[in-house]
Amino acid sequence: MVNKITVGHVHMSGCTGCLVSLADNYEGLFKILDDYADLVYCLTLADVRHIPEMDVALVEGSVCLQDECSVREIKETREKAKVVVALGGCAAYGNVTRFCRGGQWNQPQHESFVPIGDLIDVDVYLPSCPPGAEAIRNVCVMAYLLLQGTDEQKALAAAYLTPLMNLAKRGTEACGCDLMYDIINQGLCMGCGTCAASCPVRAITMEYGRPNIDREMCIKCGACYAQCPRSEFSFDVINQFEGIMEAIDGAMGKGGE
C-alpha cells in the first residue's frame, strides 16, 4: 500500500489496557501495520523518544497536572498530530483517575489527573475501559479512508466518525449518571439493555426496563452513554451496517469466502 498514514500511541496516565486492546486485534494489527498505518511512536512497541509529526495520535490515559512532562507531551501531541483520538475512558473522561487523591508512594504530590480534553482540543473520542479491539480497528480503517481514500470513502469515513467527534465536542465528563440526565430524564429510554451490557464493571442492572446505576461502582468511563442507541443514532451510517461491516472485513482481509 503506498500512502500509509502515520499513527502514534501516546501514553499518559493509563494502565496500558487500551494498548493491549489495540494489540488484541491479533493478526488484524499486523494487517493494519502492513497496509494502512506506520506506527511512528509507541513507548512499548517503537523505539522513538520524542513525539514526532503524525497523522493520528491515539492518546491513552489522563494528564497528571503535577507531572511537567505529561503536560508538555499532551500539548506537543496536539501540535504534531493532525487527528487526536482520546483512546479510552481515562483520556476521554478521566475514568478511575478521577478518584485519585495523591499522597501515595512514590510521588505523593501527584493528585490531579484531568482528561486530555481539559487541556487540548480533541477530535475523536473512543470511550470505554478499555475500548473494544474492533472499535479501535474500525477507527484506524476509517482514519485511513478519511486521509487516503477516494471521495466516496472519505464521505463514508467522515459520516462514520461524526458520532465519535460529537462525543469529543460534548465535554470531558461522562458516567452512568448521564443515562439519567440525557436519556431517561429526556424521555428517550426504551429499555433495550445495551447500557447494562456495555458496563465493564457491571455497575448497571436493569430494573423494570430501566438502568439502575450503582454509583459507587461506576468508574466514569463513558461506555454506557456512548453505547446507548438513544444517545446518538445515525441513520446515514447505521442503516448501511451490512455494507460497512463487509467493507471493514474486506479491508482487514477477511470474508469473501
Next chain:
Amino acid sequence: MVLGNYKTAVSARAADADILKCSQDGGIVTQLFTYALEEGIIDGAIVAAPGDEPWKPEPIVATTKAELLAARGTKYTISPNMMLIKEATRSYGLDKVGIVGTPCQMQALRKAQLYPMAMRKVPDKIALAIGIFCMENFPYMGLETIVEDHCQTKMESAVKMDIGKGKFSVYTERGALSQIPLAATHKYEQPGCHVCLDYVANLADVSTGSVGSPDGWSTVFVRTKKGEDVWSKAIAAGYFETKDIASVKPGLDLVTKLATGKIDKNKKTLEARATLGVNKGLRNPYI
C-alpha cells in the same frame, strides 16, 4: 424506506405443530431459532423468557429447544434483551449468537456492531438477528394496569395477550376473552417509544410480525445476506409453510400503512420536542 431494505417478503407459519400450539402467530421466531440451533447456525439465542412475575419477561440465553419453547409468545412489556449481548459471547462463550428484539433493539445491536466501544468480541459473533414488528411497548406496571384494571383479568390467569384489529385482547386459562379498544391503552405506553422511526425492524436479518398476514400466519421480511442464507435453508428443509405475500389479505398495504403512520406520528413528536420549552427543547437522538 418505510418497510426498510428487504430481499423477499412472504407470509409464513411454522411447520412444527408443537411450536404453533402456543406461538403468538406463525411461530416464526421460535421455529427459525430452533432450526438454526439444530443446524449449528447459532450456538444459542437471546430470547425473552418468563420471569419471576407473571408476564414480566426476563432475557435469557437459550441453548436448547425446550428453552426456546418456554419463551414462545409476545410479552407486551420491556425485555432488555441487549443486556445479554456481551454476556452471551463472554460468560456463555457462544461464537454464534442469535438474538430476537424489537426495532429499537435491532438499532442498538447494529450500533454495537459498528461502534463496538464497549462491545469487545461482539461484532463478528452475531449470527442471526430476528426483529419483531413493534408499534410501542408498555412498562410492566402499565401492562398490569391495562390487564387488571381495564380488562378485569388477573395477570397470572392470562394465557395470551394480543394486539390486533384495533383491540387489546387478553385470553384466560378458563377460556374467557377480554378486549378493550387499543385507544384506551395509549396513555400507558413508554415515552421512549414515541421517538422511534421503525415499525418493521429494518435492521434485522429477518423481521416478522402478524400484520399483513391471516390469523395464525406471520409476515416475514428477509433483509440481509445472512438472513437470506438461513431463511432459504430453513425453507428448503421444510421448516415453514409459506404463501405468496401478494396473495394474502390484508397484505403489505396494511404493513406499509401502519409503518407510515408510526413514522409520521413519531416525527411529529420529535418536532414537538425540539420546541417544547421557551426557545429550548429536548434532545433529538438522531441529529
